Amino acid sequence: MGNMLFFASALIALAALGVGAIRFFRGPDTLDRVVAFDVITIISISLIAIIGFIMQRSVLVDVALVYALLSFLGVIIIAKFVERGL
Amino acid sequence: MEITMIAGGIVSLFGSLFLLLGALGVVRMPDLFNRIQAGTKATTLGTMLFLAGIAIAEPSWIPKLLLLVLFIIFTNPVSSHVLARSAHHAGIRMSDRTVADHLAKAIEQRGSENLQSDGQGAAEVKLKGGER
Numbered sequence: 001m002g003n004m005l006f007f008a009s010a011l012i013a014l015a016a017l018g019v020g021a022i023r024f025f026r027g028p029d030t031l032d033r034v035v036a037f038d039v040i041t042i043i044s045i046s047l048i049a050i051i052g053f054i055m056q057r058s059v060l061v062d063v064a065l066v067y068a069l070l071s072f073l074g075v076i077i078i079a080k081f082v083e084r085g086l
Numbered sequence: 087m088e089i090t091m092i093a094g095g096i097v098s099l100f101g102s103l104f105l106l107l108g109a110l111g112v113v114r115m116p117d118l119f120n121r122i123q124a125g126t127k128a129t130t131l132g133t134m135l136f137l138a139g140i141a142i143a144e145p146s147w148i149p150k151l152l153l154l155v156l157f158i159i160f161t162n163p164v165s166s167h168v169l170a171r172s173a174h175h176a177g178i179r180m181s182d183r184t185v186a187d188h189l190a191k192a193i194e195q196r197g198s199e200n201l202q203s204d205g206q207g208a209a210e211v212k213l214k215g216g217e218r
Contacts, residue, residue, distance in 0.1 A: 002091025083172035
């Protein structure tokens, strides 16, 4: 029962990933794509953590932490680039 | 054991619903600035609830999950702010229903102040702009 709830929430998060990807592919502007990328990476962090929970591997939480760090840096750098060039 | 699993599952189900709503907001909102709001605030809460559900079900992971949640709380508003600032700087149009643009007003005010102070301020601003 408890595991089923976690599976259901993982599936809903996966659906959210797909919905965010619509904006990523459609987005008329660069910054629209960056916003969609931000959303996709935040959802992926949750997904990595829950995959670690379902597989009972606590290492995947560390992977999620590093992923969060890299995605944050990526968003900041792209926003800086759009603002006034590197 | 089973009860903590069910409680954690319900909490993370709520979190995943917030994630879905945030992603829907990113697709449906009319304007880049509205999209930034939808895509950052809703997903921050969603991720926090999601990880809280995992923490309820697996108490030995609490330190790592707390670190992850704190990192997201601190960095997500920063990235939202930077995105909005660079969008405003790049001159992206707002939707027709926008009623207030305080940043544009502030930039205009600062520009006129620099002009009034006998050209020195403007030169300083130019120098700073060159340094960047």
